[in-house]
Amino acid sequence: MSLSLDPTQLDRYSRHIIMDEVGPEGQQSLLDAAVLVVGAGGLGAPIIQYLAAAGVGTLGVADDDEVELSNLQRQIIHGNDDVGRPKVESAADFVADLNPDVTVRTHEVRVEPDNVAGLIEDYDFVVDATDNFRTRYLVNDACTLSGTPFSHGAIYKFEGQVTTFTTEGPCYRCLFPEAPPEGMVADCASTGVLGVLPGTVGCVQATETVKYLLDEGELLDGRMLFYDAMDMTFEEVEFRRNPDCPVCGDDPIETLSQVEYAEESCPVNAD
Numbered sequence: 001m002s003l004s005l006d007p008t009q010l011d012r013y014s015r016h017i018i019m020d021e022v023g024p025e026g027q028q029s030l031l032d033a034a035v036l037v038v039g040a041g042g043l044g045a046p047i048i049q050y051l052a053a054a055g056v057g058t059l060g061v062a063d064d065d066e067v068e069l070s071n072l073q074r075q076i077i078h079g080n081d082d083v084g085r086p087k088v089e090s091a092a093d094f095v096a097d098l099n100p101d102v103t104v105r106t107h108e109v110r111v112e113p114d115n116v117a118g119l120i121e122d123y124d125f126v127v128d129a130t131d132n133f134r135t136r137y138l139v140n141d142a143c144t145l146s147g148t149p150f151s152h153g154a155i156y157k158f159e160g161q162v163t164t165f166t167t168e169g170p171c172y173r174c175l176f177p178e179a180p181p182e183g184m185v186a187d188c189a190s191t192g193v194l195g196v197l198p199g200t201v202g203c204v205q206a207t208e209t210v211k212y213l214l215d216e217g218e219l220l221d222g223r224m225l226f227y228d229a230m231d232m233t234f235e236e237v238e239f240r241r242n243p244d245c246p247v248c249g250d251d252p253i254e255t256l257s258q259v260e261y262a263e264e265s266c267p268v269n270a271d
Ligand SMILES: [Zn+2]
Pocket: 170, 171, 172, 173, 174, 175, 241, 242, 245, 246, 247, 248, 249
């Protein structure tokens, strides 16, 4: 690693650099890192915002949606004038205004079995910020098979859950081997979500991402954090690798083509 922080960067990141846990080396690690955020909606908005502010040098944003007026109640990187624009373009403009150190790579695609491996391969860390089981399993399986660490976050009305998967720990399928059948989970657009909720969960995901890149602290690896906004409680459940897991168990699949990914009626990234 070569330190190349210029005077403007020493000023911009001074509150990072002054801390022993980050320092100029840690800040350089953030600037040298590439993180893919899958979903530029409710969870993706605070994640993109804080990772950009922190100086993560390359931010990939994957989303095939356009900004809608009903998104603005929680998707805080998009504004009134962005309604009708692709979310990846709106996100890129937001980041460009916040921090010119950050290069945004936009991926205006729906995550599919035939493109997910190519999407994640250039990134050090992936953040799953979708609210869609199909994409969630695709991200889990592709990241686990390729040894790419990733953050998982999910929200429902007033509740959220978040964890971090590294190459050493279990994966999402160890907890939930299969997606629930269609109709078992209420349609995302019809359930509603407290606007602040994805902010809380997304900020935990952004925190985990920065800690991973800095190689500092204890990650939520093998721990699922459950957040209840109504009771204002955080609870933690530990979980282990499942030897029967089809993706990281003792007899794992070799390619995504060995798995069925059911279509969902719920639009991708609609949270
Ligand atoms: Zn697993």
